[in-house]
Amino acid sequence: MRESAKPEVIVAGSLLALGLLYGALALGEGLGTMADTGAGFFPLIVALVLAVAGVVVLVQSRRRTPGDVTAPGAGDVTSAEVGDVTSPGGGDVSVEDGGDGEVRWWRIAGVLAAALLVPAVGDTVGMVVTLSISLVLMAKIMGVSRWSSAVLFGLAFGAATWLIFVRWLAVPLPSGTLGLF
Numbered sequence: 001m002r003e004s005a006k007p008e009v010i011v012a013g014s015l016l017a018l019g020l021l022y023g024a025l026a027l028g029e030g031l032g033t034m035a036d037t038g039a040g041f042f043p044l045i046v047a048l049v050l051a052v053a054g055v056v057v058l059v060q061s062r063r064r065t066p067g068d069v070t071a072p073g074a075g076d077v078t079s080a081e082v083g084d085v086t087s088p089g090g091g092d093v094s095v096e097d098g099g100d101g102e103v104r105w106w107r108i109a110g111v112l113a114a115a116l117l118v119p120a121v122g123d124t125v126g127m128v129v130t131l132s133i134s135l136v137l138m139a140k141i142m143g144v145s146r147w148s149s150a151v152l153f154g155l156a157f158g159a160a161t162w163l164i165f166v167r168w169l170a171v172p173l174p175s176g177t178l179g180l181f
Contacts, residue, residue, distance in 0.1 A: 008061035019050030132158030
């Protein structure tokens with residue numbers, strides 16, 4: 001019988017691949033100088049964080065052995081132990097039953113597709129709008145049950161992105177041909 005890949009290894013590989021792809025795209029935009037950063041400077045930092053996170057997750061997953069036992073309350077809780085998770089807002093997040101460690105490939109593919117939406121249409125639609133829509137899609141894919149919660153999350157993320165990058169750091173983000181944020 002073929003042994004399936006551990007979820008941690010898949011997450012690590014996905015983070016590393018996304019970081020490398022994002023880094024290559026960022027280098028194509030130009031880094032500029034420390035005094036006058038180019039369009040690819042901040043995306044390169046994000047790419048480095050993604051790649052480092054992938055390596056850290058991979059190293060941590062390799063350090064664990066199948067016989068590792070975690071003390072109660074000190075480790076991960078499986079979905080079989082939790083059932084449905086209720087957020088402070090009241091029942092917005094659901095966890096699938098069967099904490100069998102099985103990889104849900106459709107979720108991985110969906111999140112990656114939503115992430116690739118950003119470089120694909122960010123320049124046309126506008127970066128803040130595209131990021132917000134991508135986060136809404138990712139939230140729904142990962143199990144947020146209410147559309148209102150997912151949309152609120154996307155709007156909050158978009159507002160925070162605009163405030164931090166455009167307003168506070170004065171980094172011009174693409175507003176797109178539609179003239180949106």
